[in-house]
Structure formats: structure tokens, C-alpha cells
Amino acid sequence: MKFLAIENEMRGKSQKDFEPHLESEASKVWEYYKQGLIREIYFTKDSHEAVLILECGSRSLAEEILNNLPLVKNGLIQFRIEELMPYDGFERLFKN
Numbered sequence: 001m002k003f004l005a006i007e008n009e010m011r012g013k014s015q016k017d018f019e020p021h022l023e024s025e026a027s028k029v030w031e032y033y034k035q036g037l038i039r040e041i042y043f044t045k046d047s048h049e050a051v052l053i054l055e056c057g058s059r060s061l062a063e064e065i066l067n068n069l070p071l072v073k074n075g076l077i078q079f080r081i082e083e084l085m086p087y088d089g090f091e092r093l094f095k096n
Contacts (some may be wrong), residue, residue: 002039002084003062007050007077021070028077037065052079059083 029084030040040053054062063082 001053001057001059001062002025003056003059004082004084005050005051005052005054005062005066005079006082007079009049009077010075013076018071018076019074022072030063032065050077053084 029038029041032059033041037054037056038052039055042051044051052066054065056062056065059081065080066072066081069077072079
């Protein structure tokens with residue numbers, strides 16, 4: 001199953017709040033990337049918030065993975081998670 005996870009920074013936090021955790025965050029993301037759980041990661045251009053594509057067996061596992069990230073554990077960010085499904089719109093081209 002694939003999941004889209006979109007970061008939301010918690011209000012009232014400054015860059016100084018994030019700095020002590022950024023290296024451990026990158027390390028944990030790298031660990032999950034090597035395991036094939038986080039398949040892609042991006043930042044939005046304007047707000048520099050993370051957008052992840054996860055591939056795992058269930059929504060609860062996706063939540064567990066994200067909740068183990070240091071920035072989440074330390075109450076600095078949270079994620080909105082959406083389950084993805086394959087695009088089936090091409091079938092419209094072959095109805096006849």
C-alpha cells in the first residue's frame with residue numbers, strides 16, 4: 001500500500017526548536033528509505049514542509065513510521081496521511 005504524508009509544522013515553534021533534532025531526523029528518514037518504507041521525500045517550495053511517499057502494509061504501520069521520526073516525537077511536526085490508489089483514468093480511453 002502507498003501513502004502520501006504531508007508535514008504540518010506545529011504553531012509557535014522556531015528554527016532553534018528544530019536544530020537539535022535535524023541530524024537525527026535525517027538519519028531516521030535514511031534508515032526507513034534504505035528499508036524501502038519511505039520511497040520518496042520532497043520539500044514544498046514555498047513552506048519547506050516535507051512530503052513523503054511511504055510504501056508499507058497498512059495505515060497503522062505508516063502512522064507508526066511517522067510517529068517514530070524525531071521531529072514528530074518532539075512535538076515539532078505532525079503529518080496528514082492519505083492512502084493512495086492506482087490511477088484508473090486511462091480506462092476511459094479504451095471503453096470502445
